[in-house]
Amino acid sequence: MSAPFFLGKVIDVIYTNPIGDVTDSLTNFCALLSGIFVCGAAANAIRIYLMQTAGQRIVKRLRATMFSSILKQEVGFFDKTSTGELINRLSSDTALLGRSVTENLSDGLRAGAQASFGVGMMFFVSPKLAAFVLSVVPPLAIIAVIYGRYLRKLSRMTQDSLAEATQLAEERIGNIRTVRAFGQEMTEMEKYTSKVDYVLQLAKREALAQAGFFGATGLSGNMIVLSVLYKGGLLMGSAQLTVGELSSFLMYAFWIGVSIKGLSSFYTELMKGLGAGGRLWELIERKPELPFNDGIVLNKDTFKGALEFKEIHFAYPTRPEISLFQDFSLSIPAGSVMALVGPSGSGKSTIVSLLLRLYDPISGTITVDGVDIRQLNPLWFRTKIGTVSQEPILFSCSIAENIAYGAEDPSMVTVEDIQKVAEIANAASFIRDFPEGFHTLVGEKGILLSGGQKQRIAIARALLKNPKILLLDEATSALDAENEYLVQEALDRLMEGRTVLIIAHRLSTIQNADSVAVLDQGRITECGKHEELLANPNGLFRKLMKKQAFLQNSKTFALNV
Numbered sequence: 001m002s003a004p005f006f007l008g009k010v011i012d013v014i015y016t017n018p019i020g021d022v023t024d025s026l027t028n029f030c031a032l033l034s035g036i037f038v039c040g041a042a043a044n045a046i047r048i049y050l051m052q053t054a055g056q057r058i059v060k061r062l063r064a065t066m067f068s069s070i071l072k073q074e075v076g077f078f079d080k081t082s083t084g085e086l087i088n089r090l091s092s093d094t095a096l097l098g099r100s101v102t103e104n105l106s107d108g109l110r111a112g113a114q115a116s117f118g119v120g121m122m123f124f125v126s127p128k129l130a131a132f133v134l135s136v137v138p139p140l141a142i143i144a145v146i147y148g149r150y151l152r153k154l155s156r157m158t159q160d161s162l163a164e165a166t167q168l169a170e171e172r173i174g175n176i177r178t179v180r181a182f183g184q185e186m187t188e189m190e191k192y193t194s195k196v197d198y199v200l201q202l203a204k205r206e207a208l209a210q211a212g213f214f215g216a217t218g219l220s221g222n223m224i225v226l227s228v229l230y231k232g233g234l235l236m237g238s239a240q241l242t243v244g245e246l247s248s249f250l251m252y253a254f255w256i257g258v259s260i261k262g263l264s265s266f267y268t269e270l271m272k273g274l275g276a277g278g279r280l281w282e283l284i285e286r287k288p289e290l291p292f293n294d295g296i297v298l299n300k301d302t303f304k305g306a307l308e309f310k311e312i313h314f315a316y317p318t319r320p321e322i323s324l325f326q327d328f329s330l331s332i333p334a335g336s337v338m339a340l341v342g343p344s345g346s347g348k349s350t351i352v353s354l355l356l357r358l359y360d361p362i363s364g365t366i367t368v369d370g371v372d373i374r375q376l377n378p379l380w381f382r383t384k385i386g387t388v389s390q391e392p393i394l395f396s397c398s399i400a401e402n403i404a405y406g407a408e409d410p411s412m413v414t415v416e417d418i419q420k421v422a423e424i425a426n427a428a429s430f431i432r433d434f435p436e437g438f439h440t441l442v443g444e445k446g447i448l449l450s451g452g453q454k455q456r457i458a459i460a461r462a463l464l465k466n467p468k469i470l471l472l473d474e475a476t477s478a479l480d481a482e483n484e485y486l487v488q489e490a491l492d493r494l495m496e497g498r499t500v501l502i503i504a505h506r507l508s509t510i511q512n513a514d515s516v517a518v519l520d521q522g523r524i525t526e527c528g529k530h531e532e533l534l535a536n537p538n539g540l541f542r543k544l545m546k547k548q549a550f551l552q553n554s555k556t557f558a559l560n561v
């Protein structure tokens with residue numbers, strides 16, 4: 001920024017002295033200037049490196065903080081927020097914010113420094129001329145404020161629409177088999193295109209706003225130069241300005257013009273980043289409605305796992321008007337097996353969710369060994385619970401890694417541990433049949449495995465956890481006889497010595513359970529041994545069993561045909 005000042009001095013020296021007298025001064029000025037240029041270049045290189053790496057560190061921290069904040073949210077939050085949207089926030093929004101704090105911030109700071117120093121130097125060289133020239137600033141500032149607000153709003157809308165498009169794409173690509181089976185590719189393409197069309201409309205509005213703003217700032221830059229020429233010429237004519245001062249002034253005016261362009265880009269990117277950032281801060285600062293890692297821990301040696309539900313009232317947060325449980329009470333003694341039966345949609349899986357503290361009841365208590373689970377640290381409590389669901393979800397990594405996922409610290413699990421539980425879960429033999437054995441990759445959500453294989457791996461995973469409490473959601477879809485036998489045998493081994501709540505669909509499970517509870521209309525209507533419930537001629541259990549027997553007969557009939 002000092003170059004124009006010295007150049008002005010050089011011109012004045014040349015202009016006012018005979019040529020023989022200027023050589024020394026000229027040499028000194030040029031040496032000084034080249035020193036300044038070298039320092040400037042080095043500073044510039046350092047600036048780029050430091051700002052870029054600092055910016056990238058900010059983006060990394062932003063992503064990590066956001067991911068950990070997402071993982072700590074209560075499950076009800078995920079009922080309302082789509083995965084696609086969260087993925088979009090994590091990747092696209094952070095990238096946009098990242099861009100505005102990396103190259104953009106560094107260029108913006110540079111342009112800002114240049115502009116303020118240039119203005120200072122203008123006042124230093126000629127306050128009169130500077131005051132005249134800077135009369136363009138107030139209208140430009142007003143335009144910038146209006147433009148900034150508009151751009152923030154547009155950027156937020158664009159990111160929201162992009163999130164919707166990502167959500168659609170993520171869901172459809174993830175379920176490509178269903179899309180293909182129903183032949184809905186064309187419809188899905190159209191849906192996606194209409195979503196990205198809207199993003200394009202928003203981008204066009206943004207382009208129009210940018211065109212107007214950049215036009216205005218470009219014009220202001222040029223007007224500054226023009227007004228220097230005009231007013232400067234007049235001042236020079238009245239001997240109030242030297243030719244060197246006018247030259248310096250012109251160069252500063254030119255630099256300020258360039259800085260205004262740089263500042264406009266910076267401002268544009270900053271507003272876009274802030275627009276996208278709004279949602280990011282909301283997510284990062286969101287306090288989970290249920291605690292994540294707070295509360296008391298019970299003594300693991302005396303922990304037995306006796307469960308009791310007392311007068312539970314519950315409605316899902318997304319459907320507060322539908323009361324699912326009214327006065328639900330159930331007691332499961334430590335080490336016993338309770339089978340839960342009831343019509344479809346009566347809330348059997350919801351009981352499992354309440355026990356895992358994915359949701360809290362509106363009123364009533366759930367206790368374990370007499371302690372309200374709301375007092376317990378949920379992170380600790382869940383280490384005491386094992387689950388095997390109807391459709392177990394595996395992660396897209398190796399079989400060994402999926403089994404090790406059951407342990408508190410998967411990195412501490414040995415190959416022997418994994419092989420042992422796989423053996424008990426009747427999974428070892430089919431795993432060994434794969435060429436890669438335990439290193440076989442299972443694909444997204446375990447798609448490369450059959451239903452029975454997935455279940456047995458899920459059982460091995462639960463066995464590794466060695467929980468006191470076991471929550472089983474029996475598969476409704478029929479496995480073939482051999483698979484059914486292998487899964488059942490593995491489940492029987494898994495259940496040994498634990499408190500088990502099993503959502504039962506098979507007659508054999510119901511017969512073998514210590515007691516059976518029938519869930520209907522939001523409460524337990526019958527509870528007792530299989531034979532006792534069957535003896536009640538008007539009970540729902542008897543009706544359900546009759547229906548089940550009928551279904552089993554028709555299945556056999558269909559097979560015979």
Ligand SMILES: Nc1ncnc2c1ncn2[C@@H]1O[C@H](COP(=O)(O)OP(=O)(O)OP(=O)(O)O)[C@@H](O)[C@H]1O
Pocket residue numbers: 079316318319324342343344345346347348349350351
């Ligand atoms: N996350 C949710 N948000 C809102 N409502 C839900 C949610 N999950 C389930 N429901 C509703 O709660 C009710 C009970 O569902 P739940 O899955 O517990 O029934 P279920 O007895 O296990 O059914 P099935 O035997 O068919 O598996 C259903 O009406 C269902 O639509």
